[in-house]
Amino acid sequence: MGQAKQYLRPSSIDEAVRALAAANGGGRALAGGTDIIVDVREGRRQVDLLVDLKAIPELTAIDVDGAGGARIGAATPCYRIAEDTRLRRAYPGLVDAASLIGGVQIQSRASLGGNICTSSPAADSAPILIALGATCVIAGPTGERRLPVEQFFTGPRQNVLQDGEIVVAIELPPPVPRSGSAYLRFIPRNEMDIAVVGAGVWIRLDGETIAEARVGLGAVAPTPLLVVEAGRALAGKPATRETFEAAAEAARAAAKPISDMRGSDRQRIHLAGVITRRAIETAVQRARESQS
Amino acid sequence: MTKRVHVETRINGREVDFLCEPGQSLLEVLRDQLHLTGAKEGCNNGNCGACTVILDGRIVDSCLVLAPEVEGREVTTIEGLAGPEHLHPLQQQFLEHAALQCGICTPGLIMAAKGLLDQNPAPTEEEIRLWLAGNLCRCTGYDKIIRAVQAAAQQMEARV
Amino acid sequence: MVTTTRPSEKTTHKVIGTRPIRPDGVDKVTGRAIYGADVTLPGLLIGKVLRSPFAHARIRNIDTGAAERLPGVRAVITAADLPDPDKGMADVGEASATYRDLSHNVMARDKALYQGHAVAAVAAESASIAEQALALITVDYEPLPPVLDLVEAMKDDAPLLHEDLRTNELGTLSDKPSNIAAHARFLKGDPAAGFAEADVIVERTYTTTMVHQGYIEPHASTAYWNADGKITIWTTTQAPFAIRDNVAVLLNVPVSRVKVIPTEIGGGFGGKLPPYVEPLAAVLSRKSGAPVKMTMSRTEELQASGPTSGSRTHVKIGAKRDGTIVAVEASLAYEAGAFPGSSVRFGSLCMFAPYDIPNMQLDSYDVVVNKPKVAAYRAPGSPAAMFASESALDELAERLGMDPIELRLKNSAKVGTRMANNIPFQHPVGNVKVLEAIRESDHWRSPLPESTETRKIGRGLAMGFWPNAPLKSSCFATVNPDGSVTLVEGNPDIGGTRASLAMQLAETLGIPYEKVIPQVADTETVGYNDATGGSRTTFTGGIAVYELGQDIKQQLIERARILWQLNPEDAIVYEDGTIRGPKEGQQLSFDQLAAQLFKTGGPVVGRASVSPKHVGFAFGCHVVDLAVDIETGKVEILRYTAAQDVGKAVHPSYVEGQIQGGVAQGIGWALNEEYVYDEQGRLVNASFLDYRMPTSLDLPMIETILVEEPHPPHPFGVRGVGEVPIVPPLAAVANAISHALGHRFTDLPISPRRIIETLYP
């Protein structure tokens, strides 16, 4: 059982980055704390300094600008994302994921930044952020950089962040007409479980033909995946069960899971197909219903 | 020795200050320093909800909040619910409906249910079940808890 | 309304059968009630345990020097600081253990026998110092191959946990060491001859894994060893007297030097019968001279408290074409964990108890493995055994094309039927009535929803049996001048027993429930009481308060005699809270007489100490409708109804609550709960995130039908109700899934993973 020795609550990104950089590897960001507090307590991480990001205004702001897309502060708690009607309309798949993470108590605190920075292969926000073409905005001692979410993860619980770097925000491209998104996961209980498999899907329709599609998969590989083949299996095809099955097959083929107490490799490969197909069905339905 | 932090906050409507280690949880401080032992520890990692308190209007697991984080904020615990001569409708209905057996989950469940009724005064059974899914109860099978929350909602509606 | 009460006879009870608010309720909804971890004392130290990372290892050496030198550390102990008791049998509820094993379980001596086995403990001025100290203790382990599988453990060449353990083979001790602690048998009639008459035989092997009681409050104890040698222990326990007695033996002190003060208790289900941290806290207190509090973390709970056995049961049933069962055979093996003493014999006793079967052979094996020593868990032994027998009966009904209720009714036990242990049912039992109650229920009569291509619907039914345990209760009560009665009893209140005992005393005395003020006393205030467990508190405690009430009534009659200056032969009657003399209009209410007690010789104090013989056997029958998503393997419980013979429901709400809670645990056991060990014997799901107990979103409302077949030897007809409801859900759920999918599942849990791997091999 461990404990952090110091707690800081900076009010600017600069201050946060400086403090983390100065901690020589002993510092970590603190957003909702739903991962890091447990990790430190259970000795999975040694941390001297925790830098609370929630007093930095940009880190908890949600900006939705019709034409320019949306920008979600990395430390914004999930419940604010789930309750945001603008986000719900434009990025329903993201709202699916934000309202699935943990129970209500966890959602009061858990953030997208924390979710991707823990970099669990099963992180619920990752597949849908990948499918939506989201970008992480990263600030560090040497300035700011941007990276598509699918390039953020480098291994189980590993990512591209360097010492002193934090994720400032997640940026989402502007919504396009007749598009829809969905995130679906499988868990053994109905709540309070970690995904055995998760699938995020974004789709754009042209009539009843799928014009474009992106599929993200979670918990089937060392990192969340962008399944390019599944997107390809959908693009240019009619929105029919056969097409969805073909994409599901591509998802199964892309799944290279391990067996652990949360699920076996066989079960995960099977579920990758089922969950992907079901997520596609919902995304297509939403695209059909989308206003513009 | 780690340097202790001085924290000023409001708990159950009163100004409170305390000294804590920077990595201590709100739950530890509530229980061990402020002697507010109504919040219970069932797991110490966010899985059982026994430690649920309300922080600025939202329910949280106090085992997953660092004590220094509550500087300048407003915390409500189970001890802050009843008046000197009356119980909160949720407390009353938990009693009437026998919604507790051992009672260890009860403070957390009542705080969670309060968080729900504060924002949704007439929840359906499904909404109650979803909202309370972060609070484990091993004794009751939840049946009587759900009924108690429904009854409290009705009692509170009738009063306004 | 979900609850149908079907009283079998008219009663004139005024208090029993009502639903008053429990006396301890306000404290529990306001957060004021003091549970185990809420205890604090001046100068309190925090104790922590160092636990073995290995499932099986010899302990060569433990070096505590660095830990002792850490500032703020006040005591460090190992097994060397504990006496090594002999092999007398300890009282740990329905599981069994010798004192020696209990001691070695509390603190490993030469060998660590499971991951999480305590090897040392420290007391320090804060939790974080205690944690740091644990990290400074070095233990020299010699890892040994772990024994994790029942079948492997039973093999002749298996690595041995205990070099001196010999099988008790049908009563005689074998000469070769083994991991099989005992092989017992119940034999009735001539099974071979019975099977020869059978037209149909069903036969299968069923397995379950270790599961945990899952009480939400972890173990927590505070001990103070005073300079005069007196040990006071505040602890969350179901059995304060057994803890007192066990601690006395484990520490080699007279019982009179140990006082146990039970705190409020946040669930137990059998898991809070044995001692874990109590003796350690006491020894740390003696070494440090200060009170020491120890609480277990959730991980420690799952790794190192007392879950219930994983099991493997082979069962064979033979029947005639008309459904008459002619013979059964079963062989049950249960994991005892690291030390002998599972509930396997109870399992074999229960599995066919609802039925009248002429020929039976039931063999049971108690097997040690490198997992935590099991403790009792609600109807210990019965759920796993009846998962097998009630699944097999379901299959038999299918094979015979018979309705599952008809099959059970046709073979049902009656008064006079002997159970496997040759003990007959002496009094009426409710097995037939619960089956009939289900047959007549709205649930059973309602059609099932239609299955779809991917969502398959099934209905399943199963029975449960538990014998209950009466044991001993004692209590006393004082009549106060305002007509109230303070009742002092000795059973920690886990689910409303203050209320149920106060109600039975109020009924006996003919006074309002509110006038009885119950309290749970410590081991020096009240006489010996067995545990809150075995479904016994409302049952035996009820007999005790009834006897106590008779004592008070008799004394009040004598006080009235003094007031009215009557002779010993003058008739005075006590009826419904009123005392009447022989003259017209000569009467006093309970309150009026209570107000005059000081004029007639001081307060009236009643007492009782009982040890009833006749147990009220408990039967339940459950039916469940569920849907299986055949693409994901997820099971959704759509509707659940539980009928149970409760004898007499003292407080119907708490009776329903016991049933609903048992059902929830049983559903968890059937679907998702399991201990998952890796090859090295490390528990890989030691948290509430991965040990998946049902949440509110996983269950529907649970309908209950309270059948009241009074148990004659009890003054109010009460039967124990707490345990049997966990028994039927395992088979009921399994049977429903089997019907939904047309495939019989024989291994629990029937998790989504198991379903998917079965459907897509």
Ligand SMILES: Cc1cc2nc3c(=O)[nH]c(=O)nc-3n(C[C@H](O)[C@H](O)[C@H](O)COP(=O)(O)OP(=O)(O)OC[C@H]3O[C@@H](n4cnc5c(N)ncnc54)[C@H](O)[C@@H]3O)c2cc1C
């Ligand atoms: C009971 C329970 C249930 C859960 N259920 C789910 C679930 O269903 N699905 C799921 O995906 N997860 C779940 N989780 C895990 C966790 O809640 C999520 O991963 C959550 O999104 C983490 O966010 P946070 O803000 O709490 O992160 P924190 O714990 O604050 O931080 C997590 C990690 O990210 C780092 N970090 C945080 N923010 C930044 C930033 N902006 N820049 C750089 N580094 C940063 C921290 O240093 C830390 O290492 C659950 C956890 C619990 C306790």
Ligand code: FES
């Ligand atoms: S103790 Fe905080 S959630 Fe269990």
Ligand code: FES
């Ligand atoms: S009443 Fe015991 S855990 Fe809920």
